[in-house]
Amino acid sequence: QVASTPSALIAFSTTVGESQQQLTLIDPKLRVISVYHVDGDGKIALKSVRRIEWDLKVDNLNNVAPLPQEVRSMVVQQ
Numbered sequence: 776q777v778a779s780t781p782s783a784l785i786a787f788s789t790t791v792g793e794s795q796q797q798l799t800l801i802d803p804k805l806r807v808i809s810v811y812h813v814d815g816d817g818k819i820a821l822k823s824v825r826r827i828e829w830d831l832k833v834d835n836l837n838n839v840a841p842l843p844q845e846v847r848s849m850v851v852q853q
Contacts, residue, residue: 797822806831 785801794815801808806828812820835842841849 785803787799787801789797789799791797791812796813798811798813798819799808800811805826807824807826809824810822812822814820834844
């Protein structure tokens with residue numbers, strides 16, 4: 776499920792394992808992602824937080840050939 780409103784948090788919820796939910800919150804204004812696990816008893820555990828500002832500036836990471844710049848070069852040559 777996804778819930779969002781302009782300039783508000785974006786929330787994703789998914790089932791992890793048999794009795795746990797994973798809640799992912801994205802703050803688009805601050806460019807931060809937070810991940811929580813909620814167990815069957817309602818206990819909430821913060822699993823990770825990451826500022827993604829710099830991640831979004833990476834052109835290539837863990838890609839395979841042809842890389843985007845190689846594809847661009849092929850298209851330009853045509």
